[in-house]
Amino acid sequence: MSSARTRPLQSESFRHAAMYAGLFAISMIVLTALVYVTMDRAFKADLMRASNDDLTSIQKAYVAGLPRGKGVHEAREMIEDRMLAPDDKDRFLLQYGLSERLAGNMPAMEPHSGVFTLYYPRDKASGSQATQEILGHGIFLAPNLYAFVGRDTFGARVTEQEVLREFGWILLTSILLASVSGLLLGRSFLRRIDAISDTCRSIMAGRLDERIPVNGGKTELERLAATINGMLDRIEVLMDSLKQVSNDIAHDMRTPLAHLRYSLERTKIGASTPEQYRAAIEAAIAESDHLLEMFAALLRIAQIEAGARRDGFRQVELGQVLRRAYDIYKPVMDDGAHPFEIEAHDALHISGDPQLLLQMVSNLLDNAAAHTPSGTPVRAEAISDEGRPAIIVADKGHGVPQEDREKVFRRFYRREQSRTSPGSGLGLSLVAVIAGLHGADIQVSDNAPGFRLAIRFPSA
Amino acid sequence: MTRRSAVVAVDILIVEDDPKTALYVTEGLQEHGHLVHWAMTGLDGLSQAHRGIHGLLIVDRMLPSLDGLSLVKRLRDEGCTIPAVFLTTMSDLNARVEGLNAGADDYLTKPFAISELLARINAVSRRTRRGADERTRLRVGRLEIDLRNRTAKREGKTIDLQLQEFRLLEYLAHNAGRTVTRSMLLENVWDLDFDPRSNIVESHISRLRSKLDRGFSSSMIHTVRGEGYVIRAN
Numbered sequence: 154m155s156s157a158r159t160r161p162l163q164s165e166s167f168r169h170a171a172m173y174a175g176l177f178a179i180s181m182i183v184l185t186a187l188v189y190v191t192m193d194r195a196f197k198a199d200l201m202r203a204s205n206d207d208l209t210s211i212q213k214a215y216v217a218g219l220p221r222g223k224g225v226h227e228a229r230e231m232i233e234d235r236m237l238a239p240d241d242k243d244r245f246l247l248q249y250g251l252s253e254r255l256a257g258n259m260p261a262m263e264p265h266s267g268v269f270t271l272y273y274p275r276d277k278a279s280g281s282q283a284t285q286e287i288l289g290h291g292i293f294l295a296p297n298l299y300a301f302v303g304r305d306t307f308g309a310r311v312t313e314q315e316v317l318r319e320f321g322w323i324l325l326t327s328i329l330l331a332s333v334s335g336l337l338l339g340r341s342f343l344r345r346i347d348a349i350s351d352t353c354r355s356i357m358a359g360r361l362d363e364r365i366p367v368n369g370g371k372t373e374l375e376r377l378a379a380t381i382n383g384m385l386d387r388i389e390v391l392m393d394s395l396k397q398v399s400n401d402i403a404h405d406m407r408t409p410l411a412h413l414r415y416s417l418e419r420t421k422i423g424a425s426t427p428e429q430y431r432a433a434i435e436a437a438i439a440e441s442d443h444l445l446e447m448f449a450a451l452l453r454i455a456q457i458e459a460g461a462r463r464d465g466f467r468q469v470e471l472g473q474v475l476r477r478a479y480d481i482y483k484p485v486m487d488d489g490a491h492p493f494e495i496e497a498h499d500a501l502h503i504s505g506d507p508q509l510l511l512q513m514v515s516n517l518l519d520n521a522a523a524h525t526p527s528g529t530p531v532r533a534e535a536i537s538d539e540g541r542p543a544i545i546v547a548d549k550g551h552g553v554p555q556e557d558r559e560k561v562f563r564r565f566y567r568r569e570q571s572r573t574s575p576g577s578g579l580g581l582s583l584v585a586v587i588a589g590l591h592g593a594d595i596q597v598s599d600n601a602p603g604f605r606l607a608i609r610f611p612s613a
Numbered sequence: 614m615t616r617r618s619a620v621v622a623v624d625i626l627i628v629e630d631d632p633k634t635a636l637y638v639t640e641g642l643q644e645h646g647h648l649v650h651w652a653m654t655g656l657d658g659l660s661q662a663h664r665g666i667h668g669l670l671i672v673d674r675m676l677p678s679l680d681g682l683s684l685v686k687r688l689r690d691e692g693c694t695i696p697a698v699f700l701t702t703m704s705d706l707n708a709r710v711e712g713l714n715a716g717a718d719d720y721l722t723k724p725f726a727i728s729e730l731l732a733r734i735n736a737v738s739r740r741t742r743r744g745a746d747e748r749t750r751l752r753v754g755r756l757e758i759d760l761r762n763r764t765a766k767r768e769g770k771t772i773d774l775q776l777q778e779f780r781l782l783e784y785l786a787h788n789a790g791r792t793v794t795r796s797m798l799l800e801n802v803w804d805l806d807f808d809p810r811s812n813i814v815e816s817h818i819s820r821l822r823s824k825l826d827r828g829f830s831s832s833m834i835h836t837v838r839g840e841g842y843v844i845r846a847n
Contacts, residue, residue, distance in 0.1 A: 461705065
C-alpha cells in the first residue's frame, strides 16, 4: 500500500518549494554580484580621490619650490611628511629618470602617467603569499621627474571577500530553510492527499459509506474534499435506488412467476378434461402477459430516464393534451360512473413530447379510475399555477395518507388496498419519470377528500 | 375454436435469424392457409424478395449480413412496394417510427401472439389493394360511410357519431370482415404508442356499438374473444 503513496521528496509541493528556493538562490547571486560591483566602484573612487589629493599636494609643493631651485626637495619633503602618517597602505614614489628613487616607500618602476594598478609579491615580513595590489595615479612633475601615489587595495579585497562569504552563508541558509519548509508543507499536503486516496481505496473495497474527513476549512483541498464527498453521496443515493429497483424486480417478478408455476403444477396433477386444460393454459398466458407488460413498462421507464425522447421535443400545448385525454377517457369514466370534467386553458406552451405527456395524463386518469369507488368524481385541469403551466388531476376518493404520498412514485409500490386489483405498480413511477424528463416537479396533496396530483412545468 | 382459413392466402417471406421464432410464425401462418418462405439472413432475404413472387414480407430488425431496416429501405429505394411488417424485439421509444419511416407498413414488437400478427397481415395486405373509390366512401353491407362529410348511415338512418367514434368505425370498416386487435386500434385510431391500463378500447367500442345498433335487431361489431373486434355485414 505504501508504494502507492507519494513520498515527500517526490511530492508536487516539495518540487514547488525546491523550484522557489532555486529561483531565490539565483536572485541572491545576482544581488550579490550587484552589491560587489557597486562596492568595488565606490571604494576605488574613494581611493582615486585620496591619491589625487596627495598627488596635487606634491605637485603644488614642487611648483612652490621651483623658483628657489628647491622643487625636488619640497616634493620629497612632502612625501616624507605624508609617509609619517601611520597608515601603511599608502604608497609613494618620487623617481628621477627610469630607475632612481628619490623618495617613497615602493621600488622604482617604469614611469607612465595615468591611473593604473600595480601588482607586487607581498613582503616576506607579512608572511602572506598573496600579491600586493596597488591602485594609483602617476604623473610627470618634470620631463625626468615622476611622482606616483597609490594605495594597497588588499584590505579592501579582504572586506569584499568577507561580504561575499556572508552572502554565501545567507544563500545557503535560505536554500536550506526553503527546502525544509517545502518538505514540511509537502508532508501536510500529502497527509490530506493520502486521506483522500485512503477513502477512495476503501470505497473501491466496497465500503461505500466512507467519506473523506473534512474540518470545514476554506482551502482548495478542503473544498475538493467536500466536492468529492458530495459526489459520493449522490453516487450512493443512485446505487441505493438501483439496488432497490433490482430487489423490487427480483421480488415482484418472482411472485407472478411463482403463481404461474403453481398453477401449471396444479394443472399437471389435477386437470383431466380438455376444458380444464384450456382454462389452465389461458390463465398461464394471461399471467405471462402480465409479466411481459411489467417488463415493457420497466423498459419504457429506463428509456425515458435515459432521455431517449428528448431529441423529439417540440412546442406542446398542454390544453390540447388534456382535451385529447378527455376524448379518450370519457367513455371509460362513464363506464365507471365517474363524473369527469376538465378545465383546459389555452396558450399553455411547453417544450415536450406530446405522446409521453399524453401517457402521463393517461396514467393519472387510469389511477383515478382504478383506485376510486364507482361514482367518484374525477377532475383534470391544464392551468397556469403561479405562472407555471401545470396539469392537475384530482379525485374525490379515499386519498393517500400523508406518510405514503412520497412512496407512491416508487417502482412496484402498491398500497395494500390496491394489491388485489390488476396493475404493475409502475404507473406513477412512469408519471414521475416523464415529469422529470420535462423538468417538471410533482406535488401530491390532500383533495379533502381524495388524491390530488399537480405537475408543474418550467415556465417557458 | 374453429380454424378459419385465410381470407386471402398470401405468399409470405419471413426474414428472421432465430429458427424458433421462424418456426412459430411459419406454423402459425400455415395453419391459417398462408404460404410461408423463410430466409435467415438479410442478404438472403433481399435476393429472395428480388424474385418478386412474394405477397408480403415479415422482417426482423437485427439480422446477420444486412439489418432489417436497411433491407426494407433498399427495397423501397428500388421501387418495390411489397407490403412489409417488422417483427422485432427492438422496442425503443423511437424504433416504431424509425421502422415506419424506413417504408414498412406495420411494426410489431416481440413477444407477440400469432393472432395479432395474422390480424396485421390481413390489414396490411388489404390496405395495399384498396380501391380509389374507398378513399371517399366505405360500405359494409347496408352501412355506408362517407369519409369526406364524416357521416355514417345504416339502412339510410343517419348515425350521430363523435370524431373518435367515427375514426374507430372508419378503421373497422376498412378492415370489414377481418379481426382487428386492441393494439391495432390503439395505434391507428388513437395514435397511441403505449397501452393504457384502462379498457379504453372496450369502452369506445361498446359506445359505438350501441349507437350503431340502436333500432336494429342485429349487431354489426363483434368481439372475437382473446383477439379483437370485427365488423361484419350480417
